[in-house]
Amino acid sequence: MKKWLIVGATSAIAEATVRVWATRGYSFYLAARDTRKLEIVRQDLQSRGAVRVETGTFAADQFDQLTEVFDQAKTALDGLDGILIAYGTLPDQLHCEQDLELAQKEIRTNALSVIHLCGYAANYFEHRKTGTIAVITSVAGDRGRKSNYVYGAAKGMVGIFLQGLRNRLSSCGVSVLTIKPGFVDTPMTHEFDKTGPLWAQPEIIGEGIAKAVDKRRNVVYLPWFWSFIMLIIKSVPEVIFKRLSL
Amino acid sequence: MSDKYVSWGRYPFKNQKGVDLLWRDDQLPVNTNFLPQGNARSYGDCCMNADGMVVSTHNLKHFISFDPETGVLRCEAGVLLKDILDVVEPQGWFVPVTPGTKFVSVGGAVANDVHGKNHHVAGTFGCHVRSFELLRSDGARMVCSPSENPEMFSATIGGLGLTGVIVWVEIQLKKIANSAIDLETIKYSNLNEFFSLSAESDANYEYTVAWIDCLARGEQLGRGHFMRGNHASGNRKKPSRRSLPLTVPIDPPVSLVNAFSLKLMNALYYNRQRTRSKQTIVHYDPFFYPLDGVKNWNRVYGPKGFLQYQFVVPAENSADAIRETLDRISAANCGSFLAVLKVFGDKPSPGMLSFPRPGATLALDFPFQGEKTHALFNQLDEIVVQANGAIYPAKDAHMKPAHFRQYYPNAERFKEFKDPNITSSFWQRVMEPSA
Ligand SMILES: Cc1cc2nc3c(=O)[nH]c(=O)nc-3n(C[C@H](O)[C@H](O)[C@H](O)COP(=O)(O)OP(=O)(O)OC[C@H]3O[C@@H](n4cnc5c(N)ncnc54)[C@H](O)[C@@H]3O)c2cc1C
Numbered sequence: 245m246k247k248w249l250i251v252g253a254t255s256a257i258a259e260a261t262v263r264v265w266a267t268r269g270y271s272f273y274l275a276a277r278d279t280r281k282l283e284i285v286r287q288d289l290q291s292r293g294a295v296r297v298e299t300g301t302f303a304a305d306q307f308d309q310l311t312e313v314f315d316q317a318k319t320a321l322d323g324l325d326g327i328l329i330a331y332g333t334l335p336d337q338l339h340c341e342q343d344l345e346l347a348q349k350e351i352r353t354n355a356l357s358v359i360h361l362c363g364y365a366a367n368y369f370e371h372r373k374t375g376t377i378a379v380i381t382s383v384a385g386d387r388g389r390k391s392n393y394v395y396g397a398a399k400g401m402v403g404i405f406l407q408g409l410r411n412r413l414s415s416c417g418v419s420v421l422t423i424k425p426g427f428v429d430t431p432m433t434h435e436f437d438k439t440g441p442l443w444a445q446p447e448i449i450g451e452g453i454a455k456a457v458d459k460r461r462n463v464v465y466l467p468w469f470w471s472f473i474m475l476i477i478k479s480v481p482e483v484i485f486k487r488l489s490l
Numbered sequence: 491m492s493d494k495y496v497s498w499g500r501y502p503f504k505n506q507k508g509v510d511l512l513w514r515d516d517q518l519p520v521n522t523n524f525l526p527q528g529n530a531r532s533y534g535d536c537c538m539n540a541d542g543m544v545v546s547t548h549n550l551k552h553f554i555s556f557d558p559e560t561g562v563l564r565c566e567a568g569v570l571l572k573d574i575l576d577v578v579e580p581q582g583w584f585v586p587v588t589p590g591t592k593f594v595s596v597g598g599a600v601a602n603d604v605h606g607k608n609h610h611v612a613g614t615f616g617c618h619v620r621s622f623e624l625l626r627s628d629g630a631r632m633v634c635s636p637s638e639n640p641e642m643f644s645a646t647i648g649g650l651g652l653t654g655v656i657v658w659v660e661i662q663l664k665k666i667a668n669s670a671i672d673l674e675t676i677k678y679s680n681l682n683e684f685f686s687l688s689a690e691s692d693a694n695y696e697y698t699v700a701w702i703d704c705l706a707r708g709e710q711l712g713r714g715h716f717m718r719g720n721h722a723s724g725n726r727k728k729p730s731r732r733s734l735p736l737t738v739p740i741d742p743p744v745s746l747v748n749a750f751s752l753k754l755m756n757a758l759y760y761n762r763q764r765t766r767s768k769q770t771i772v773h774y775d776p777f778f779y780p781l782d783g784v785k786n787w788n789r790v791y792g793p794k795g796f797l798q799y800q801f802v803v804p805a806e807n808s809a810d811a812i813r814e815t816l817d818r819i820s821a822a823n824c825g826s827f828l829a830v831l832k833v834f835g836d837k838p839s840p841g842m843l844s845f846p847r848p849g850a851t852l853a854l855d856f857p858f859q860g861e862k863t864h865a866l867f868n869q870l871d872e873i874v875v876q877a878n879g880a881i882y883p884a885k886d887a888h889m890k891p892a893h894f895r896q897y898y899p900n901a902e903r904f905k906e907f908k909d910p911n912i913t914s915s916f917w918q919r920v921m922e923p924s925a
Pocket residue numbers: 498525526527528529530531532533536537547567568588589590591593594595596597598599601602603604605606649650651652654655656657781884885
């Protein structure tokens with residue numbers, strides 16, 4: 245059965261995804277920063293049918309911890325079939341405009357660390373000539389908007405890095421999946437007013453991720469209708485877009 | 491999620507302030523009154539706290555332990571029956587009791603002490619609860635079971651969320667050879683026939699229920715389809731789920747349920763089966779959860795929302811009370827879209843305020859039509875009070891304070907266990923009406 249490393253395993257979207265995999269009897273190495281939440285997630289997957297669940301901790305801005313956790317997972321599960329990178333923060337845009345250090349820190353957490361880890365994982369899977377690298381970015385990375393462009397820039401950077409990686413690894417059978425969720429009802433968005441038809445539950449996103457991995461998709465918008473929304477948003481000419489309040 | 495935190499009947503309240511409890515060791519909000527909420531599948535206001543806030547267990551979705559040998563499952567209160575079935579059914583286990591939708595949380599199932607089609611053999615959901623953890627507003631956590639804090643255990647089962655937040659629940663699942671149902675549907679022609687079918691089926695059928703045609707009158711009053719079934723034997727192949735991924739995506743401006751569609755539906759449904767009896771093997775989904783196939787079906791009732799009226803009356807008064815109810819409904823020209831009739835067994839409910847008790851229970855759906863609906867309900871109340879029956883809080887937005895105290899004589903004693911910082915619109919309506 246499949247063996248996956250989940251980085252940011254306490255994320256609601258990651259949890260929804262691994263629950264699908266647990267009932268299929270996968271094994272997991274769960275990495276997160278909070279040991280108390282990690283234990284809750286470990287019990288959950290174990291009870292739902294996961295074969296093996298190991299855990300480890302990391303902090304995203306400590307790059308050496310990212311590579312260490314990757315190595316530990318590889319050893320603990322005796323090889324890996326895939327990595328899902330799910331951790332992230334939603335920066336306060338206005339705050340980032342006043343505090344440029346903070347903007348940098350957010351970019352480091354949401355982009356540079358992810359790129360570091362993907363680069364490391366890519367070398368491993370390239371060598372094995374099989375495997376999946378799945379990364380959660382966001383629809384926000386498709387176009388910069390004044391309400392959240394620090395976050396958008398970070399997600400966009402990861403997206404472009406993954407395009408290159410996909411191109412590099414396509415010849416050796418390694419699949420690279422970019423996951424772009426829209427608005428999801430998770431702890432990250434707990435301060436939002438979640439009314440309206442655009443909000444999705446994490447279960448829908450998790451099922452979508454599991455399906456996209458099965459089908460070895462390249463890029464997936466979740467739920468699917470976001471591909472149309474983003475098509476429209478991307479097609480608005482910049483002269484108009486810059487005047488919109490988005 | 492539009493209408494997050496709003497009850498299923500979408501009446502009487504359209505808005506509700508709420509927060510989600512994110513992890514099971516999180517603290518509760520302080521300096522505010524609140525009400526625990528599960529998946530808001532209750533129809534009326536027992537899951538609402540209109541002037542305050544609700545604390546939703548929506549994110550408490552973790553399993554804690556499951557032993558496939560014994561069928562003992564411990565999980566967080568926000569886990570839905572659907573989530574449980576997805577995991578345990580392939581391993582030969584089933585939920586011991588289930589209401590007519592699998593989108594209820596375990597916490598909600600305990601707090602309303604829900605019942606299902608197997609009440610006559612299995613009792614209520616609470617009968618299968620081994621223990622749970624209760625989090626009080628002062629931060630205290632207590633484990634309750636029949637032997638540990640037994641009074642708080644009994645107050646919390648059917649306790650309408652008022653004793654504290656149930657954090658996790660441990661239940662005993664039911665072993666099955668096959669999740670499919672070996673079903674017999676009998677088209678019967680009047681109320682007396684219903685009662686004899688029900689009595690004759692109790693011993694040999696685990697699940698029994700009837701759908702009744704509420705528009706039939708006179709000789710045919712109470713006619714309908716009686717369904718009785720058991721889990722199929724192990725060697726029968728499982729039928730497919732036949733799930734309809736239908737959604738009611740928009741809010742129609744008026745109720746689509748009206749006199750015309752009601753007549754049509756009831757007539758079509760009653761006559762869909764030609765022969766008197768029909769035997770089939772069905773997937774558990776369409777048998778237990780016929781309405782779950784249509785997502786957001788509550789929207790067909792339009793923006794005013796809808797109400798249920800579900801009562802139980804003791805056996806000696808059952809036939810008369812139900813006959814009179816059906817008469818009143820048709821006289822008021824307010825036919826119900828869905829009318830479900832079942833005879834409860836005599837297994838005692840463990841909760842201080844549990845609704846199920848021996849007798850017959852009838853559940854009816856009505857689009858909300860303002861005064862007209864309340865006027866009809868007032869008439870029905872008289873029948874229930876006279877017959878020494880009770881109304882189900884999970885479906886209620888109408889019950890009168892004096893009636894609540896009559897139906898639930900433990901209400902006064904229950905106050906001792908109520909958490910001082912927890913309240914609900916339901917509780918305020920029936921126990922603390924202002925002037
Ligand atoms: C289509 C349909 C069919 C139904 N059929 C049946 C049926 O056959 N039999 C039956 O008995 N019921 C039936 N019901 C009603 C339903 O089973 C109950 O209302 C159930 O309690 C809903 O669970 P919930 O998780 O949505 O809880 P909610 O509706 O959110 O809450 C219900 C009550 O439980 C309390 N509560 C919820 N979670 C917690 C918690 N963690 N700790 C403390 N208190 C909590 C709330 O305060 C509230 O008082 C049906 C409902 C629908 C929509």
